[in-house]
Amino acid sequence: MRGGKTGAGRFERLAFPIGSSLTARILAVNLIPLMVMAGSLFFLDSYRRQLLDERFKLARIEAQITAEALAGATRERQEALLIQIGKEQRMRLRMYDPQGKLVADSFVLAEPSFRFDDPVAEPFFEDLARWTDEAVNFAVRAPSPPRFAEPPEKEGARGWPELVRARDQGLTQIELRRAPDRTPVITAAAPVGLAGATLLTTRNSTDITEAVRVARTSLMTIIAVALAVSIVLSLYLASTIIEPLRRLVRAAVRVRLGREREVEVPRMQERTDEIGLLARAVSDTTAALRQKIDAVESFAADVAHEIKNPLASLRSAVESLGRVADPDLRSQLTEIAAHDVRRIDRLVSEISEASRIDAELSRATFEAIDLAELFENIVQAREDRGENRDCRIVLSREGRSLLVLGVPIRLERVAENLIDNAVSFSPPGGRIEVAILRDDDRVIARVCDEGPGIPEEQREKVFLRFHSVRPDAESFGNHSGLGLAIARTIAEAHDGMLVVCARSDGGPGACLLLDLPAA
Secondary structure (H helix, E strand, O other): OHHHHHHHHHHHOOOOOHHHOHHHHHHHHHHHHHHHHHHHHHHHHHHHHHHHHHHHHHHHHHHHHHHHHHOOOOHHHHHHHHHHHHHHHOOEEEEEOOOOOEEEEHHHHOOOOOOOOOHHHOOHHHHHHHHHHHHHHHHOOOOOOOEOOOOOHHHHHHHOHHHHHHHHHOOOEEEEEEOOOOOEEEEEEEEEOOOOEEEEEEEEOHHHHHHHHHHHHHHHHHHHHHHHHHHHHHHHHHHHHHHHHHHHHHHHHHHHOOOOOOOOOOOOOOOOOHHHHHHHHHHHHHHHHHHHHHHHHHHHHHHHHHHHHHHHHHHHHHHHHOOOOOHHHHHHHHHHHHHHHHHHHHHHHHHHHHHHHHHHHHHOOOEEEEHHHHHHHHHHHHHHHOOOOOOEEEEEEEOOOOEEEEOHHHHHHHHHHHHHHHHHHOOOOOEEEEEEEEEOOEEEEEEEOOOOOOOHHHOOHHHOOOOOOOOOOOOOOOOOOOHHHHHHHHHHHOOOEEEEEEOOOOOOOEEEEEEEEEO
16 A cells, blocks of 8 residues: 555656756747847847948048038138038038138038937937947947037137048048937048138938837847747647647556556547657557556466366375375376376476567567478478377478568477367368468468367367367367467467468368468
8 A cells, every 4th residue: 555655646746847848948949049030139230330331431422522612612602502511411511711710610501400319308219229229239349439529619620630630631531429319420521622721521320320220120020029939839839749748648657557447548549740659659558568467467367277276186186195095096096196297297388388489589580481391390290209190181382482481499389289289189080181372472371170170159269378178089188278379479479360260171170270471
C-alpha cells in the first residue's frame, strides 16, 4: 500500500515547468528573428546620416548660388533676393559686410518663413518621439550636435564660427546644430564677391527628423504585428504539439504506475501528422505490452497447473512406496514416479524453450535457408532414429528457388514439430505428404496426414499453450502441449504464419501449412 501511494503521489505531482517546456522554446525560436529585425531600428541612424549628408550638399549649393546672385547686385536687389529665396526655400538669410556687421536679414525684411517649435507646448506624443530619438542615439552612440543659439548682435559675424572660417578660407562652410525640439538646424556660410561680405543661411530641417520617425514607426508597426502573429502562431503550434504530447505522457505514466488497466492511451485518429503516428504507436505499444503481460500471467498459471499434476502424482507414488510391501506394486509405483519425473523434465525443457524464443529471435541473425532441404534432412534424421514408426513420408518440392530467411535451428524445430504431429495422428502404415512449393514471393510447406483430422472450430485451439489432444494409442504425458504453440511463435517471428487447413483432396486427415516470405 505504501508503494502504491508513493507512485500515485509521483503522478499527481507530475508537472511541466516552463523552463523545460516546448512552448517556451517555440516562442524563443520564433521571436529570435523578430529580435534581429528589431535591431534594425538602430540602423536608422545611418539613414539619418545619409539624409544629413544630402542636406549638407544642398545647403552648400544653395549658399554658393545665392552668394553669386548677391554679388554685384544693388542693395535693393539684394534685399529682394533675400526675401524671395527665404520664403521659397523656408530659410533665414543674413548678409554681413566686410567688417562683420549685419546689413540684411530676411526675417527682418519680411515675415519669418519658419519658427522653432517649443517642446514645452507640444503634445505628449511628440515628447515620446523625442525620448525615442534620444534612446536610439544613445544606443548607437550618435554624436549630439550643439544647441542652436543666436549670438549677441554686437558680436556680428564673429558670433558665428562658420562665418569666420568662410571669410578666412574663402570657402563655403557648413555647421550642424540642434533646435530646442532636437530637430537639426543646418547653417551655411559663403563669401559674397571679393569685397569680404559673407552670407549666412539657416534652415530648420524638421523633415529629416520626420522621415526618420516615419520609417521607425512603420518598422515598429511591422515588428509589433509580426510579434503578435508570431506569438499567436507559436501558441497555436504549441497547443497542437505540446498538449497532445502531455496527454500521451499522462497516459503513459498512468500505465507505468499500473493504475486502472482501463487507461486508454489516446490514438488521435483525426491527426495524420507525426503526433498522430506517435500516439497510435504508443497506443499499439501499450496494447502489445498488456497482451504480453496477460500472456505471461496466463502462461505462469498454465505452467503451475501443468506441473502441479505430475507433481501430485509423483508425491502420491512416493508417499505410497513407504506403505506398500508388495514388490510388484512397488515396482509399478516406482515406474509411475519415474514417468512423472520424465514428464516434469520434459515440461520444464519445453517451458524454458517457449519462454526464451522471442528474446533469442530478436537478437538472431537471419540467413538464407533452403526450406525443402531442411525438411528432407529432418525426415531422414527421424527415419534414422526410427521415430517415424511405420508411416511413409513422401516429400515433394515445386519451384526452383525455395529459399527463406531465418534461423536454421528454429526452423528445424518447426519442421520437427509438424512432422512429429503428423506421425502421432497417422494410422499404422499411414502416408504423410510433405510438399514445399513457391507461391509468388512466399514459400509454403504443407504437411498432411491421414489421421482423424481437426474440426474447424478446434483449428485455432491446437496452437494454444498446453492444449493437447493426443491419439488414444499414445501414452499420457508424452507431449507437453507446447509443440505447435512454439512452432507458431517461431513462424510469426519469421514474418510468416502457421495454420491448420483441410486436405485439398477432401480425404481424411489434417494439413498444417507453414507460410514464410521468400528470401
